[in-house]
Amino acid sequence: MVSPQSGPGKAPTPPARAPRVTAAEVAAKAGVSTATVSLVANGKTSGRVSAEIVARVAEAISELGYVVDSAGSSLATGAGNFVILIAPDISNAFYSQVITGIRAAIGPDYQLLLSVTGNGRFPAVRDVRKLLALRPAGLLVDAPSEQFLAELAATGPLVLLDAPGSGGTAPRVNFDVEAGAAELAGHLAACGHRTVAYLDSVTGTQTFQARRRAFRVTAEQLGIRVLDGAIPSTTIDLGAAAEAFAAAWPQLAAAGVTAVACATDTQAFGVLQAARKLGLAVPGALAVTGFDDLAFAGSSDPGLTTVRLPAAALGEAAGNQLKTLLAGRAPACTLINLATELVIRESTGLRT
Amino acid sequence: MVSPQSGPGKAPTPPARAPRVTAAEVAAKAGVSTATVSLVANGKTSGRVSAEIVARVAEAISELGYVVDSAGSSLATGAGNFVILIAPDISNAFYSQVITGIRAAIGPDYQLLLSVTGNGRFPAVRDVRKLLALRPAGLLVDAPSEQFLAELAATGPLVLLDAPGSGGTAPRVNFDVEAGAAELAGHLAACGHRTVAYLDSVTGTQTFQARRRAFRVTAEQLGIRVLDGAIPSTTIDLGAAAEAFAAAWPQLAAAGVTAVACATDTQAFGVLQAARKLGLAVPGALAVTGFDDLAFAGSSDPGLTTVRLPAAALGEAAGNQLKTLLAGRAPACTLINLATELVIRESTGLRT
DNA sequence: CTGAAAGCGCTTACAG
């Protein structure tokens, strides 16, 4: 009958923390041991606890509003009941769909928490360790750099998202960015472009290297000259991309550049914005393209030609892989490659 | 000298978890007790541990790569060293800046984790409890509903963001959305609009009620008729807003609506997209406005007139308030109201 | 079918 609210002797030392309901309180109320409470709370009762007692304990749990304490549980079992998604830029609109997919896949048994890092940057060793010290049940890592992956070395259930070419044994779910990049290069060639610049993301990430390389290779096969690095790489930030492009434009113009391919839609929007300020007609004077197909791509001025990456499908596939891992099984398929698709809008057009 | 990697008797039962370095191992290596390791690891040594021992332990810590285990620490102290931000739609581009502000303010002592919920929806009681069971050191809650706040009742360090009019005693950092909404109404009146529709967010959230109410009140004072609910409220999603607007347009047109004010930029982008598909000239046939001033607002077609909400400042102020709370102090100021500003672009214009 | 007890890794009075 330990009523936490009414205990007169409760030490009021810390702030006004909510009184934590413990298994011991539930046990007392139901007249059983904490071991039994644990069994019931975790649904491990089959053939181990009588139906009558299960009912009694369940009632006490719901009356008291008991929730298994994560710290205690983690300590005893080795890991908590939550999963952490690490991504370089979670606030990118792109992740909204990825996250929705993940949640749908992992279900209600695990909480999904996001680790936030700087703009398009990955956390330092130090931060990774702190994250691991939290004892997540599993980790989802989006668009990791090689270095990051190395630091992460062998840490329990792990699924990689959008991580082409990474070593290691973790299951991966990728976009077929190469096919998309090639298709994009083909489109620009068909539009008559002969000299283009590529604006890359500053993140040292495989997926961006793959986009850039595939674009370049196909473009050059088709007789397009690709000015690599003519625009310094930027974070995945509209403003940063706008600035970088504006600064580089005189040089690009002199070199005869008629199109800029960007590693992400967000950067492409920045280029569009800068182009407008510079008085450049798009696509007349300059064509612009991205990767992602964010919802905004349909309402930018002009609409953005971009390589669509199926974000929700990525999240869902990754969530499913992780769930398999968490259940202690090996995924049937260790590498999933999702098809991409070129979406043509007004930001590119036939050159006359 | 317990080297975790080399122990031959290590049970290989679970997956390939990284060997966890414990305080006991550090203590053994440094020839001290775990109590001393704890003191050193937490920087609580001043006047309690000799410089020589501090150095010895620190060296062992860095050699072993020891990180204080969050579960153990949480259990012992009552709370972990991380903070959770709960927001209805974290993948909104808006939060990128809020998060940056928060991180800058709380510094490296606390990890920032985001709780992800559905599109513009708040987590259920069940999820909140699971979150609290994780024992966060503090909570930041953005744009909460009344109901959510009630469920949260008295749970240690808590700061509310963009939560006008909420009861309770938690420190709050708000936008002065009323002033912005009034300014917006004034602008539409000056442009000659006489009948406007308001597209609200479906979230049952104070900040949205405040935006809507303030807009309506000022608009009506200025002789504008506001069609409330003529467009059903939507989630903060471009596509949902586009659909809702398109479906409602025949009715709006019949009622003489010449402008749509949206609760968020994202929804406004949806209306812009739908208007384009319907062949409506913006702002000629229809003016559109939002709230936020996302980076995209400058590159939509046409540029979006919107009430700028200083997102980074919000995050930073909230982070500072929380830090004060975490330090056990009471914030000097319990309600911070950040100024907003109307940004006029091409999506609104003088009516002829 | 049920409970007593050990142990997960840490922190914090308390002795010395």
Next chain:
DNA sequence: CTGAAAGCGCTTACAG
């Protein structure tokens, strides 16, 4: 200045 010990809340063999 330093360490032995209790305790945070839970889970899991192990007895019964």
